[in-house]
Amino acid sequence: MSQPALLEEAHPASSNTSKTMKSKNAPRANAESMATKQRDISVSEFFAKNRHLLGFDNPRKALLTTVKEAVDNSLDACEEAGILPDITVIIEDLQPDRPASAKSARYRVSVVDNGPGIVRKQVENIFGRLLYGSKFHRLKMSRGQQGIGISAAGMYGLITTGKPMVIHTKPSAKQPAHHIELAMNTKTNRAEVTEDRETRDFPPERFARLTVGTRDLSERGEILSADVYPTGTSVSIELDGRYQKGRGSVDEFLELTAIANPHARFTFVPPSKVSEDEKDDTPLLKQRVSKFKVAGEDERADEGSSPAAPAPRPAEPQVTTETGGVMIFPRAVEDLPPETKEIQPHPKGIELGILLQMLKEAEIEKGGYTLYNFLQDRFSRVSSATASNLCEKIGKTSRTRVADMDHDAAERLFRELQDSKLPPPPTDCLAPIGVQQLLKGMFKGVRAEFYAASSREPAVYRGRPFLIEAAIAFGGELPGDEPCRVIRFANRVPLLFQQSACSSFKAVIETNWRNYDLQQPRGAVPVGAIVIMIHMASVWVPFTSESKEAIADYDEIRKEMKLALMECGRKLGTYLNKRLKMRRESERRDVFERYIGEIAKACNAINGADAKKLYEAMLAQAKKRTAIADLKLDEEGKKLKDEDPADQDGVIIVEQAMAPKLGARTNDDAPPVGKQSKAERAMTEVAARSKQAEEDSQPRLLENENPSTRTKAPKKSNPATKTPKKTGTPATPKSAQNDVRTADLGPASASESRIKPKMRLVNGKLVPADQPGLF
Amino acid sequence: MAKAKPVVSAKTKERDKRTLGKIVNLADDVSKKTLGGKEPIFHIPTRAKSNTIWNKKRGILEMGDGKADRPLFDLKTAKQFMQTMLHGSTIKDLIDSGKTSSLRGVFYKAKHTVAGTKENTFDTQDESDPILEDLEVTLGALREELHIFAENRGTLVGNITIVDKGDEIDARKMGSGGWGIPSIVEPDVIQFKKCEAKFVLHVEKGTVWNRFNEDRFWEENNCILTHGAGQPPRGCRRLLQRLNQELKLPIICVLDCDPWGHYIYSVIKQGSISLAFESSRLAIPDAKFLGIRAKDYDECDLGDAVKIDLTENDIKRAKEIAAYPWFEQHKGWQKEIQKLLSNGFKMEVEAMINKGISYVTEEYVPERLKAKDWLD
Helix, strand or coil: CCHHHHHHHHHHHHHHHHHHHHHHHCCCCCHHHHHHHCCCCCHHHHHHHCHHHHCCCCHHHHHHHHHHHHHHHHHHHHHHCCCCCEEEEEEEECCCCCCCCCCCEEEEEEEEECCCCCCHHHHHHHHHCCCCCCCCCCECCCCCCCCCHHHHHHHHHHHHHCCCEEEEEECCCCCCEEEEEEEEECCCCEEEEEEEEEECCCCCHHHHCCCHHHHHHHHCCCCCCCCCCCCEEEEEEEEEECCCCCCCCHHHHHHHHHHHCCCCEEEEECCCHHHHHHHHHCHHHHHHHHHHHHHHCCHHHHCCCCCECCCCCCCCCCCCEEECCEEEECCCCCCCCCCCCCECCCHHHCCHHHHHHHHHHHHHHCCCCEHHHHHHHHCCCCCHHHHHHHHHHCCCCCCCEHHHCCHHHHHHHHHHHHHCCCCCCCCCCCCCCCHHHHHHHHHHHCCCCEEEEEECCCEEECCEEEEEEEEEEECCCCCCCCECEEEEEECCEEECCCHHHCHHHHHHHHCCHHHHCCECCCCCCCECCEEEEEEEEECCCCECCCCCCCECCCHHHHHHHHHHHHHHHHHHHHHHHHHHHHHHHHHHHHHHHHHHHHHHHHHHHHHCCCHHHHHHHHHHHHHHHHHHHHHHHHHHCCCHHHHCHHHHCCEEECHHHHHHHHHHCCCCCCCCCCCCCHHHHHHHHHHHHHHHCCCCCCCCHHHHHCHHHHHHHHHHHHHHHHCHHHHCCCCCCCCCCHHHHHHHCCHHHHHHCCCCCCEEEECCEEEECCCCCCC | CCCCCCCCCHHHHHHHHHHHHHHHHHHHHHHHHHHCCCCCEEEEECCCHHHEEEECCCCEEEECCCEEEEECCCCCCHHHHHHHHHHHHHHHHHHHHCCCEEHHHHHHHHCCECCCCCCECCCCHHHHHHHHHHHHHHHCCCCHHHCEECCCCCEEEECEEEEECCEEEECCCCCCCCEECCCCCCCCCEEEEEECCCEEEEECCHHHHHHHHHCCHHHHCCEEEEECCCCCCHHHHHHHHHHHHHCCCCEEEECCECHHHHHHHHHHHHCCCCCHHHHHHHCCCCCEEEECCCCHHHHCCCCHHHCEECCHHHHHHHHHHHCCHHHHCCHHHHHHHHHHHHHCEEECHHHHHHHCCCHHHHHHHHHHHHHCCCEC
C-alpha cells in the first residue's frame, strides 16, 4: 500500500516546480488561483490517459494484453497454490454482423482458471484498483510484478465499452461461487460494485455451450469440467478490440505460453464467426468423420488440418490439437515448477534512496530496531559478522538504532555495502523451466526434427539473481529459407513485441551461428529451419517498459543468454555434423548398391560366375567399406572430443522427419516408404519387373536376395503411407518415448518393428530408438 | 564374278577366340577378387598427355606404361567400373554372334536404367565411347577385334583398284561421290589390287575434295584423292598409312591455314594422344603439309576477302602446337606458325576460289607439287 505512493507523489512534486517557473515569466495567474487547480492525479487517471504504456496502444494489442494479463495472473495463482493450471480462454465476438471493413469490434474476453479463487473482500482491490497486488513488494519469481495488469484491462474495457468486469470466483470447493460485477472509478482508483451475489454456476456453464467445438468437448468432459475446476476464478471483460491471427496474436501468445509452461493445460475458444457458420452446415457429418478417424487412423496427423481429432489420451506424447475450432494445448508434464522462495534484496542491488526508504520503513514498523538486526533481516547474504563489521566501519555500534541513522550515516553505509565482499544472492528463488520441460514444451509446439535445450546456472545482475534458459528446434516442417524465429520469455511469459529492443534478440544476433553450420547474414539472426527460444527467469525481470515487452540490455544478462545459445548451438552443430555423415555414408552405400546388381549380371554374362553369390559378396564388401569410410571421416573431420557425451543431454531427435528427405533424392515421386533402404526398394522393384520381363538367361538374383522383404514391403506401405499424404511426413508421432509410440501406432506398429531400427542420438552416440531412457 | 559370301576365315576365328579369352580373363579377375573378399579393380592404361611418349626415332607418339586404377568401391569410379563391365558383356555378345556394331549401337545395347533407380547406365554416347577405348587398351585388342566400328567417314577416289570384303572397287569410276572409306580397313577386309597413282593428296573436307574431284585432279596428276571430314577417323588414317607403307605412296596434305589444320596434320603424321596406343598402326611420319601456307597471302596475291581473324583461342592453340616436341625442333614449322601469328588471320582452302574457281586445283597445288614446296 505504501508503494503506489511513490508514483503518486512524483506528480504533484513536478507540477510544483513548473508552477514557479511559469509564474515568473508570465503572471497570468497567481499562486492562489493556480492552487485551486492543483490536485492529486489518480494513478488510474494517469494510465487511462497513457494506456499505451500498459500495452493497450491499439485494438488488436488491447485484446492480446487483456488475455495475457488474465492468463499471467491465473498461472501465478495456480502455481502459488500448488495447483496444476488448467486455463480456458474464450473470446466471443459480440458484433458478428459488423462490416468486414470495421477496424475494431466489441469482444468479450473470458479467462477461467482452476486456481485457488479469491476471497470475497479482496475482489474489488484486485480487479478494481491499479497498482494493487501481492507481487510488487517482494523479490520472488512470478509473472506479474506491478499489480497493474488485470485492473488495467478492466479499465480499458470500461473506457471503451462502458461495461463492468464480470468476475466469478470460487475460493472453496464446498462453498458457492461469487458473482461480482464491478467497474473502476478512475478518479478514486477504487472499484464500484454493481452486482454481487452468490452463484452455483462455476465454472460458468454458458461457456461450454458456446460453439459446436465446445459442446463436443463438453460432452467428453474435456472443457471446463467441474472436476477440474473445483475452485477457481473466471474474469470476463468486454472491450473494443480486434481479433487477428499471426504475429502478436492471441493464438501466438497462447502457443508460446504453452511452450514455456508445459505443466499447464490451455483451452482456447477463438471468436471464429466464419468457421461457426461452416460447422453449423454439416455438424453431423463432421462428427461422423471424427469417429471414423478415431477408429482407423493415427489422429495426431490431423493437427491444424481437420477439426475432427479427438483430444489426446493421457499416455500419448502431448501435442497441440484442435477440435471444432477449439485449440487444446495439453499438459506435457505433470509436475509443477518448484516453489520459489521469496528473498530479501541483495545489498549490491539497491540504491541509496531505497536504503533510506528501507531504514524509514523499518523504524515505523518496529520501534527500536537496531541497525545490526536490520542489516541481517532486510538483506540477503548479510551474516552477523558482516553486519557488525559494517556497523563498525561506519562508526556505529551494533546497538545503534535505525532511527539514529542520519543521512550521512546512511550514505556511508550504502558505500560500505557496495564495497563489501558479499556472496552472490541466493538462487533458490529461481525456478527454471528445466531442460527436459523445455524440450517437451518445444516438442509440443514446434514441428521439427531436432530439439536441444540448455539451462544455465543462476547469475546476478544488479544484485538480483537470474537464470537463462535456451532451446532450439531445427528442421522438420520449419521453413528453411527464412530468418529464424526467436521466441522470448520472461518468467515463462512470452514477449511478443519490440523484439529488436530486447536483450535476448541481441544475444541471438551476437552469437555466431555459422560455427554450427547455419547461415547467418551479418548483423542478423540466422537463416534456416530453426526456432530459437530464450527464457529469463528472475525475481525481477528488467523490462524496458510497463507493458513488459522487452528485456533491458544488461551485459550480464546478454552474456548468459549467449552462453546458453552457444550450448544449444553446439548440440545442433554436433547433430548436423552427424547427420551429414550419416547422409554421406548412406549416399556412398547407395551408389555402390545401385551398381552392384548390374556388375554381377554382366560378370555372369561373361564368365558364367554365380551372379547371386557375386552380388552378395559385393554387397557385403560395400557395407564393410562404407563403414570403414565413415571411420576415416571421423578421424579427418571433427575430433571426437566435441562429441562429449555430457554435451548431448537435452536433445530430442525425431528420426521420421529426416527419413523422407533422405529418400527424396532419387525416389521423388514415390511415397515415403518408411525406413526401407534404397537397396531394399531396388530389390522390390527388380522383383516386380522380372515378373513381366521375358524369361531369359539372366538369373533373378535380386529377387532371391531377400524374399521376406519383398513380400512384406507392399503390405507395410499401406498403413504407413496413407496418413502421411495429408501431412507430408510420415504420420508417426514425434515421440520421445518409444514405448509409447509403438503402442499407439496401432496397425502400423507391427510392421514397423521389422524395419531398420530408428536411430537416435543419445550421449553422443547413435543408438536404436528402442532404447529407453531418453528422458 | 559370283560374289563369295564372306566366310569367317580361320584367322578371324582364331582372332575372336583370343579376344574372347581376354574378356573372360577380365571377368574372371573380377569374380575371383569379389568372392575372395577383395575389391574388384581394373587397371586401365592411361590415355592422357602425361602417359604419352614422343618416340623421336620412329617419329610417332606412343603410349607409356602408366595405368589408372578403376576400383569398384570408389565414388569416382564405381559407375565407370559398372560401365566397363557392361561393355565387356556387350562385346562378348557381339563376338559370340559373329556380328559387328557401331559405337552408337553398342551404346544403345548397354544403355538401360539401373535396376531400382531412374539412373541410366549410360546417359550419352560420349560416356560410352571412352569406355570402349578403355577396353581396347586394357584388353590390348583393336576395335575391330572387339567387333565395333565407327561411322564411315572420309572418301577416296583415284587411280587404284581396291578389294573390299571380296568386292572389287575401281576407284577410278566413283562418279562424283567417291568411295566411302570404311571404319575397318585391315588387310583381311581391304586389299589393294592395281595402283598407278604416284601419291595421295589428302584434303581436309568434303567440299574441297569435291572441287578436286570435279576437276579430275587425280586423273591429271595421277594420284589418289582422299578427305577425312575434318579430323580424319581411324579408318581413314589407317588406309592412308597402308597406302604409304605398302604402296610407298607419299601422303600430301592440303589443309586450312589455321591451328586446327596444323593439328590435323600433326595427328596424321604423329598420331593423337588419345589413340597413342594405335600410333604404330596409324601414324605416317613422312606425311607432308603442302598448304595452305601462311606465306600464301602474299605469294599468291590473295585478296583481303580470304582473311578470317584469329580468335583468342586460335592464338592459344597455335602456341600450344608450336610447343609440340615434334614441331618445336622443326624450323620450318616454327616459322610457319610465327607467320600465322604475325599475319593475325587464318585462311581456308576454299578461300582460294577467290582467285578463280579452279585456281587451287589447276595452279596452286600443281605448282607447289612441282616445286616440292611443302613442310614435312
